[in-house]
Amino acid sequence: MQRQRWKTNLTVLMGGNFLVMAGMMMIVPFLSLYLKQDFGLTDEREVGVWAGLIFAANFVTSFIFQPLWGKLADKYGRKVMLLRSGFGMAIITALMGFAKEPWHLLALRMLNGVVAGYTPAAVSLVSATTPKNRIGFAMGTLQSGGTAGAILGPFFGGLLADSVGFRPIFYITGSLLFLASAISWLLVRENFDRSAAALKKQSGVIKGLRELLVIRQLPVLLTITFLIQFSMLSPMPLMPLYVEKLHGTAANLAFYAGFVGSVTGLSNMVCAPILGKLSDRIGSSRILLISLAGAGVMFIPQAFVGSVGQLLLFRFLLGCFMGGLIPTVNALIRKHTPDDMVSRSFSFNSSSLALGNMLGPVVGGALSGLIGIEGLFVFSGVLLFATCAWATQALRARRTGAIDASRKY
Template sequence: MEQWKKNLIVLWFGQFLVMAGMTMIIPFLTLYLQFELGLSDPHEIGVWAGVIFAGNFVTAFIFQPIWGKLSDRYGRKMMLLRSGFGMAIVMVLMGFATNPWHLLLLRMLNGTISGFNPASIALVSATTPKERMGFAMGSLQSGAIGGTILGPLIGGLLADAVGYRPIFYITGALLFIASLLALFVVKESFDLAKAASRVQASVMEGFKRISRIPQLMALFGVTLFIQFANMSPMTLIPLYVQELHGSTENLAFLAGFVGSVTGLSNMIASPLLGRLSDRIGAERVLAVSLVGAALAFIPQAMADTVWQLLLARFGLGLFLGGLIPAVNSLIRKYTPDGMESRAYSFNSSTLSLGNMIGPIAGGALSGYIGIHGLFYVSGALMLLNGAWAWHSLLRKLPRRQKQPPA
């Protein structure tokens, strides 16, 4: 097997575990705070749960560009190993938390040392043949999205099977195994001497240089609005399922299924749309996927039954599968040599920002426009995103783009 394929397989596994580990606490976090950490007031539990969940993304947003700079200097593999082994240790320590402050500080530490995903993307982009870049980015993204969406479902199942604390130990062990696989299987041709000879700009100077490239700024904006639109209604999905279902029977299962089905269709579509982008161009796949995702929010707002909502969210996942892989391919296309890791890190920061402000804004807006209105707002944001992508990227393409050899 070619080395780039080995890298892709191992890092797909790592991406899945990292994102699942970050999100699998969602179903039982409030219960963990109540039964293991001794909180009893419902309002206090709700506040702590929100702060603890967001803490990971706050520090990740701040520190990702720093790790990106070091990745361009010392190599992507070193950074992903640092992040993988570090998060494995922190995840195990979460199982020993005795009060909410312990859990909050560990989640913030986890975000601080994170960087596995942008380092993986940068490494895969550097080792994959250009004519297979779309397929590789799509496959890698399917692992990350699969972990993000299936993480809560896995966490809920494990909580019922083994209890709350053992989940952290199991997740830490799996992250450690994924990091070991990366250590022994993943290979990167990185010239340390050449990297050392380059003038290494500071984080702010690096951002200034990248910000002068309009295509990259457009792509960062696309990433932010994709995540914002996708996450803003996410925390209210269980309440919407309850409204449509009309009873409490099998409610938890249906809510988890509706939340996870987007990830399943995303995992299916990402490699296929990535392969398509190799043939017709990532810009075109991005624009069509944005419009398709925007339209897929409308039937969610108009659903009368849980099964209609389920089908609509499955369709949304098919279009979402073409978004982030196309963005990652285009970032590699427009980034100057030697700054790839930094560009992916800035993009990862915008992803974390969307994860932070999406649920908060969605919760605030829902009091005025309801869950139905949130779906329409998300669809409108996706359409604006599509217009932005067309103006910044697609409009400047030649009428007949050269296709790579089959």
């Protein structure tokens, strides 16, 4: 029975990850319209500035506070942090439906980033309860749930905005987050010895980071996470304009723009568990390096396509390789991190993810004026190739160093 508990945890948390990501992404399609219609903003530039600030606010505070929650998870347990985050986000998201001014939304999004952390807590809990020979499969499966939510969230958000209006979506989203948290509370089990954890001296966040960085693989893996997200998101803000350039202003432009945005997530969702299972057989490092190189290859042709159909093909293939990136990084972090610092290491990785989410679109938007979106595709591809080459050398050097050290002692 205990041997199968990890499967129950994985199933529940995959579903919870889906509901959390779907709820968080529901606001994406209508945020600008919400500011126009419900808050009375009329200037396009003002709407754009507020929408950008409100969307980014969550990532800024999440980047800052994730390491603190990781430290507390190592002290009090991962499930406690999972529930803290889930129920907290449920309340804050529902309150967004009562906002009267743009700064209300901004403040609530910042507060949401402060309490956020369901996904890293779920990753940490799954990694701690899953047999080590199934970690790759578990990480891929967990990501597929979140990816599915990220894909379907904007779709459902757009449908609901047309049928029930904007404000009720926040109440619905809050209810989904509450449901995910309640299911996790009832069904997820964690063997965590609080008394033993309390006896261990807990270092501060900065000191804890220094202790983790002593582990040779950790700085490499945290940097890889940042570079992956940075590369993936650099071209994203201009993707609808690129679709318009390829397709023209003909009918179904919005449909094709949405399809291009979601097809990568669809293939990612399908391939993540498959590549995770394969990494359990041949090694996470190999899958990570193959996926980095493959993603780089699939980015570059996107700069030279002549139709939306060709773009869809390469975006689909890109998603296949993306399915082997973050899950294998998570598996490698679990492999190299001491048991009493697992949550903290995943929280720092979550901060690296948030940093890439913040800087990728900003830098991509700035570079687009110089090199165009076609240049951004080439830029992202080259950056992923460089990351692959650097990771190959860095991980090999650290593995060799670890072997030499073991022989010495």
